[in-house]
Amino acid sequence: MSVTIVSHAGIANRTKNILSALSEHGEVTTTSDPINYIYPSIKLVDSVTNPYPEDWRLKVQPDEQQYTGDLTTIDLLYEKTPQYFVNKYQNVLSKLQINPDILNFVDNFTFPWEEMVGVHIRSWYCERRKFHDNSLFETQIDRLPEDQKFFFCSDNADVQRHFTEKYEGRVITYERELYNNPQLAESGHHDNIQITTDAFIELLLLSRCDKIIGTYASSFDEVAWWLGGCKSEVIIPEPNNFDEHLHNLIYLKK
Numbered sequence: 597m598s599v600t601i602v603s604h605a606g607i608a609n610r611t612k613n614i615l616s617a618l619s620e621h622g623e624v625t626t627t628s629d630p631i632n633y634i635y636p637s638i639k640l641v642d643s644v645t646n647p648y649p650e651d652w653r654l655k656v657q658p659d660e661q662q663y664t665g666d667l668t669t670i671d672l673l674y675e676k677t678p679q680y681f682v683n684k685y686q687n688v689l690s691k692l693q694i695n696p697d698i699l700n701f702v703d704n705f706t707f708p709w710e711e712m713v714g715v716h717i718r719s720w721y722c723e724r725r726k727f728h729d730n731s732l733f734e735t736q737i738d739r740l741p742e743d744q745k746f747f748f749c750s751d752n753a754d755v756q757r758h759f760t761e762k763y764e765g766r767v768i769t770y771e772r773e774l775y776n777n778p779q780l781a782e783s784g785h786h787d788n789i790q791i792t793t794d795a796f797i798e799l800l801l802l803s804r805c806d807k808i809i810g811t812y813a814s815s816f817d818e819v820a821w822w823l824g825g826c827k828s829e830v831i832i833p834e835p836n837n838f839d840e841h842l843h844n845l846i847y848l849k850k
Contacts, residue, residue, distance in 0.1 A: 598623040599648040600641060601631065604787075607795045608815040609652040612671075614638065615822075616655035617648045619688050624648070630792035637693035652815060654685060661850075668848045672818050674830040682826050689822065698797060705770070706804045712768075713746040714805030714828075718814040719755050724842075727812060730758060732833035736809045737763065747805055749798040752776055770798050799823065807831065813846060 599621045603613040610631060617624045625641045626632055632640035653671050656664060663680040664670060670681045706712070715737065719728045737746065748767045750756045753774035760767045772794040786792070799816060802808060803824035809831045810817030821828055 597621055597646065598625055599646045600625045600627065600644040601638070602627075602644055602647045603650045605650070605652060606816070607634070607792055607799060608819040611819050612652060612654055612815060613648065613650060614692065615685055615688050616651065616653070618691055619655055619684065621648075628787050630787055630789045633789055634695055634698065634793060634796050635692055636695055637691070654681070656681075664850075666849060668850055672813065672815070672846060674818070674821055674832075675826075677826070685822060686826065694800075698793070698800065702797060702800045702804065705801060709747075709804065711807075712805045713740060713744060713807045713809065714802045714820070715746050715748045715759070715809045716802055716811060716814070716817050716820070717748075717750040717752070717755050717759075718811035718816060719750065719752040721751075724813065726837060727835035727839070729836055730755065732835070733759075733809060734762070736831055736833060746809075747801055749802060750774070770794070770801055772798070803828070809833070813842065 599617050601610070601614055601617060601624060603610045605613070607630075614624060614631070614635065623639070625639045627641060627644060629640065631638055653669055656668070656670060660680070661668065663678045665678060670677055715733060717728075717730070717733055719725065740746070743766075745766045745768055746763075748756065748759055748769050750759075751774075753776055756769065756774060760769065775791075799820055800823060802817070802820035805820075805824070805828055807829045808817055808820060810820075812832050812835050817830065817832070821830055
């Protein structure tokens with residue numbers, strides 16, 4: 597049965613929604629030009645015939661609860677993800693074709709990389725902005741060897757400028773236009789092909805890093821980990837004003 601993706605989330609959560617749909621259905625379609633461009637195997641259609649539920653979580657079937665441990669979900673677990681689901685979703689990912697032009701660009705960009713570190717900072721444009729603090733990431737970067745270069749990506753031009761100036765000569769970036777605007781940021785609900793493709797390229801570049809220093813509660817780092825074959829070491833600095841309520845909403849206990 598064919599289903600149509602209707603998610604309008606950022607590219608990471610859209611990708612998770614696609615993976616969930618592919619785990620259940622033989623054909624997945626989209627009405628979104630950017631999704632069809634990034635994932636050509638997701639056929640572009642004019643209208644929605646059978647919408648797939650919009651959800652940021654990877655699908656866990658009722659009969660798979662035996663593999664989830666103390667939780668009912670598997671999101672944002674990284675190396676703690678049960679092996680059953682690593683195997684399942686790596687198999688699903690193998691069915692998801694990425695635009696070869698994007699892959700070629702990323703291959704060429706990362707060709708000289710050896711043991712690259714990736715830093716992704718989501719500054720947020722919602723109530724979660726209270727969690728953002730550049731110093732959390734500076735602490736982790738300062739633990740790296742002084743000559744260690746790192747790939748850097750963010751949703752905020754001011755944040756990127758801060759890190760490129762502070763760590764001058766060590767920061768590698770993908771040159772794209774950054775918007776300090778929630779409707780144009782990577783997480784914005786839009787269908788702009790260039791902005792969405794640029795965000796995906798950064799996502800794929802992050803996936804090529806051996807170590808990822810990422811943002812708490814951000815699916816961007818999680819999807820990079822999945823796209824990288826679940827091999828990257830992931831460090832997620834805990835926010836200074838840790839919110840146990842949000843934590844419990846993310847990690848649903850049985």
